[in-house]
Amino acid sequence: MTMTHADESTSEAYVRDRMVEDAAPPSSSVGAIGWMRANLFSSIPNTILTLLGIYIVYLVVPPLIEFTLVNAVWEGEDRTACAQAHGACWPYVEAYFWTFIYGRYPDPERWRVNLTFFLFAIGLVPLLVPQMPFKREGLIYMLAFFPVAALILLTGGDFTYAGFFLPMPEGELRFWIEFLLVAAAVTGGIYLLTREAGGNAKGTALSILAGFGVLAALFFVASIDFGLVEVETPLWGGLLVTLVIAVTGIAASLPIGIALALGRRSNLPIVRLISVIFIEFWRGVPLITVLFMSSVMLPLFLPEGITFDKLLRALIGVALFASAYMAEVVRGGLQAIGKGQYEGAMALGLRYWQMMSKIILPQALTLVIPGIVNTFIGLFKDTTLVLIIGLFDLLGIIQSSYTDPNWASPTQSHTGYLVAALIFWVFCFSMSRYSIYMERRLDTGHKR
């Protein structure tokens, strides 16, 4: 087959050697009119839906603008300014704004919260922006330095440990001896289990031991006196509590969830059984029950005189709860990876953890980014439930401000809820957009 090009001279007179110029497209298919024809009025049902949409926007938007801007009260010192208002009471928000952020965290110590937020932001940005260097350093900072710094900054550090169960005088010594005993027992138990199952017992035991080492270092650093005033967690509140719970839950649920998902697909029956029981237990109970159990029931089971911080209990409850959901999301991703990928990796001689971390998980997690972020967003909003155990998160603190007679006015609660909705929406929407961005970025075009 030979191609005849226009510029090649051909002897055949019937072969056209000059093409007709492209004509401009009709005005109905380009520009604003074209776009509207294609997207809004392409068929009768679409036209009806478009008109309906316009009507709904008309119903919602003007009153909202009227409430927040036109009829809103902008200036004032107390409730008298808003007493007759038909719109939002902004002076109330202004007066309470910092309470919404910090709760009852003492004024002179609020710089510690700000510093924590700042440390978090400078750690997070390099991790989120793919073009930034120092990814590894950023990760170490976020996983090792930041949690310790945040713990000490927010609580004040200088923890004292009394110990739990040994029959000896309370004090640091008892605590550390108990710590060593627990570490030895857990490591030994897991060593024996993995050896029975034919796994790499020595390596597993060593990594468990390393984990206890990190924990010991954490306990030790937290017991150092940095000269900070202690701020007890009942004083924490507002966005601070929301972020503490959400960030801890998010940071803990992803690794625990991945471990559980791998465990549920493991060939080792014990590991699989433990994972299944864990996941099904936590998914089977409502989060409210978990929180109630942690705050009301758990103290009943603990020995006399031992109390765990209420916030810490909520944190653990939320983290484990979210982990179970995360595990199932990740398992969905793992199931989407074909057998060929495992075989390709195995045939090259990769070991289990190499195969999982280099080949399977990167693909599986990319596939389930929407599901992962979905769980994150759900978790972020579920933090509002801690109100029922007496912790004042953002929504809780806004609601509690309604009891202030200084600002009681007809539109106070509307305004407060509007602010709560807006702040939650900003956080959740950012997560959602970031996940879409990451999805696009990690898409290498074609599957398999």
Add this chain to the structure above:
Amino acid sequence: MSESTGAAAAVSEPPRLKISDEIAIEMVGVNKWYGDFHVLKDIDLTVKRGERIVICGPSGSGKSTMIRCINRLEEHQRGNIVVDGIELTDDLKRIDEIRREVGMVFQHFNLFPHLTILENCTLAPIWVRKMPKKEAEDIAMHYLERVKIPEQALKYPGQLSGGQQQRVAIARSLCMNPRIMLFDEPTSALDPEMIKEVLDVMVGLAEEGMTMLCVTHEMGFARQVANRVIFMDYGQIIEQNEPELFFDNPQHDRTKLFLSQILH
């Protein structure tokens, strides 16, 4: 027998590299079941170093399963398999050792879609052989040049044609510098015009003396490079012979039937 060998040699001029007496793979009385289904029945096979074996047979005859037992992608339940002097047992260390020495090319390529071509090739040398990244990349580029696609090194597998992907898969295996290569229907998922580019690479490998076991129905390839053609059916090795004798003078009825079906 010597007569016909000579005649065939004159026709196709197969590469006659020396086959050493050293044994690369030995399978003795290997049996495997999927549940009740007896997939492999008393397989006995000895492969010498440098030998190039083509395995054919109808689908479901156990040929893929047999070569997948060699690097433990499938577990055999009875019998012994010794690869490169290492006996295959449940011992993970031995399995790892064998997999390092045995390369495998799959029907569906099994490239890693989230990694570039270059990363696909350097991953195992870096993580399994603990090779420095620079050295692994040099080796990868060397093999990508050999399979004639160095310019694709920074693309992702999804951007390549099937034939190119399969050549990358071969290069990826070669980067581990294996002593034995297993090919599991490497051209079956390819469009006809791409089969030749993959077979050319395989012929090149054969000419260098690589020990190869190849499940394929490319009979031209079998004639050209194989020292031995094995016909399998119902989980057994029915017949094996030099390619000329195998194709021109099959002994077994089932072999004759099979050949008549695939050669038309």
